[in-house]
Amino acid sequence: MVDFTLSDEQLALRELAHDFAEKEIRPVAWQYDRDGTFPEAIIEKAWAVGLMNTHIPELYGGVGAGYLDGAILEEELSWGCSGIQTSVGCNGLAVTPLLVAGSEELKREYLGRLVQAPLLASFCLTEPDAGSDVAAMKTRAVRKGDRWVISGSKCFITNGSYANFYTVYAKTDPDAGHRGISCFVVPRDAGVIVDGHEDKMGQRASNTATITFPDVEIPLDHLIGEENAGFKIAMMTLDRTRPGVAAMATGIARAAFEFAVSYARERVTFGVPIAMHQAIQFMIADMATDIEASRLLTWKSAVLLDQGKRNTLLSSHAKRFAADAAMRVATDAVQVYGGYGFIKDYPVEKLMRDAKIMQLYEGTAQIQRIVIAREVLDPARG
Ligand code: CAA
Numbered sequence: 001m002v003d004f005t006l007s008d009e010q011l012a013l014r015e016l017a018h019d020f021a022e023k024e025i026r027p028v029a030w031q032y033d034r035d036g037t038f039p040e041a042i043i044e045k046a047w048a049v050g051l052m053n054t055h056i057p058e059l060y061g062g063v064g065a066g067y068l069d070g071a072i073l074e075e076e077l078s079w080g081c082s083g084i085q086t087s088v089g090c091n092g093l094a095v096t097p098l099l100v101a102g103s104e105e106l107k108r109e110y111l112g113r114l115v116q117a118p119l120l121a122s123f124c125l126t127e128p129d130a131g132s133d134v135a136a137m138k139t140r141a142v143r144k145g146d147r148w149v150i151s152g153s154k155c156f157i158t159n160g161s162y163a164n165f166y167t168v169y170a171k172t173d174p175d176a177g178h179r180g181i182s183c184f185v186v187p188r189d190a191g192v193i194v195d196g197h198e199d200k201m202g203q204r205a206s207n208t209a210t211i212t213f214p215d216v217e218i219p220l221d222h223l224i225g226e227e228n229a230g231f232k233i234a235m236m237t238l239d240r241t242r243p244g245v246a247a248m249a250t251g252i253a254r255a256a257f258e259f260a261v262s263y264a265r266e267r268v269t270f271g272v273p274i275a276m277h278q279a280i281q282f283m284i285a286d287m288a289t290d291i292e293a294s295r296l297l298t299w300k301s302a303v304l305l306d307q308g309k310r311n312t313l314l315s316s317h318a319k320r321f322a323a324d325a326a327m328r329v330a331t332d333a334v335q336v337y338g339g340y341g342f343i344k345d346y347p348v349e350k351l352m353r354d355a356k357i358m359q360l361y362e363g364t365a366q367i368q369r370i371v372i373a374r375e376v377l378d379p380a381r382g
Contacts, residue, residue, distance in 0.1 A: 071302045
């Protein structure tokens with residue numbers, strides 16, 4: 001049976017998240033975008049009301065929410081501001097390697113930190129010469145006595161300037177390609193260096209930093225999972241987090257759509273509201289369909305995870321479709337506003353800038369198509 005009815009708990013979560021987005025995020029979102037302010041106060045409030053770290057299981061002090069629950073929450077907060085949601089939600093990406101493969105001790109220590117205080121963590125995969133091509137990374141981890149020594153640098157790290165700890169991928173067998181990568185948890189106070197954050201086109205309320213590991217030493221037990229199993233841990237992590245990006249893209253699209261509809265009802269040309277013109281109606285209709293389809297793919301990719309099934313194909317379908325749709329919808333929202341859409345005093349140009357990152361982070365639109373093509377052509381993979 002397929003039933004799209006949300007449970008009472010999910011409806012309550014959606015209401016809580018929407019209320020938070022409306023009261024705490026929306027009123028400051030455009031100001032934060034202009035100033036590039038990191039939303040520390042909002043993160044603390046989101047943590048206090050239980051809108052952060054929702055995937056942490058009850059065993060480790062969290063609420064153990066499912067992936068569909070997460071998607072519902074992420075769409076609402078992103079409707080408020082996707083830059084702020086990226087800051088609020090990034091812990092989910094950072095700790096998924098621990099949830100997938102971490103030891104009990106690591107989970108208790110590091111998931112516990114996030115439950116006990118409004119701390120942040122970051123996921124360190126990307127390098128200047130290893131973005132889409134993960135296996136090309138150069139960061140090294142070498143065993144020295146009872147320590148791992150990590151050396152190298154990671155870029156485009158969300159929340160990097162503010163993180164308490166990092167999940168970090170490094171080569172442990174440099175000649176073994178993707179089979180020579182391992183995953184570690186690195187506390188910031190082990191000697192991590194944070195370099196200034198990027199001045200971005202969109203999602204300007206989120207922090208994006210360069211993180212350097214200058215021979216940082218960590219205990220041997222800070223290896224996550226098996227040695228040289230890091231590439232698969234990274235892929236399994238992204239399978240689990242791309243539905244969240246798809247949900248965020250749906251939230252941006254919904255915000256842009258609502259602004260466009262309301263403007264189309266008010267703005268008069270040729271003697272009638274522009275909503276009466278078929279040219280505008282067709283754009284509004286396409287936007288509405290894109291949003292519905294984005295949400296359906298997002299929910300399906302999340303439900304597969306909640307059912308304990310491999311969701312690689314659906315995760316990429318959802319991420320690629322919803323990201324492309326958000327870009328289309330936000331661009332058309334600017335079109336509906338006409339020249340005013342291009343002006344910063346109006347809300348939609350921010351949404352168009354924010355939408356662009358949906359096609360870039362957590363795997364570009366092209367990487368998603370590579371994954372989809374491989375899964376379709378070789379369904380026995382995985
Ligand atoms: N689950 C489990 N295993 C998987 C897998 C999955 N989803 N996908 C691949 N694998 C396995 C394969 O089966 C294969 O296994 P074997 O070693 O047994 O052969 C192995 O992993 C290698 O797979 P591929 O041959 O497909 O690897 P590839 O080098 O061709 O790369 C790729 C595949 C899909 C392009 C991958 O590199 C990729 O996803 N790149 C994009 C990376 C990305 O999304 N980066 C975003 C960073 S995070 C971020 O943006 C957040 C932020 O903070 C800004």
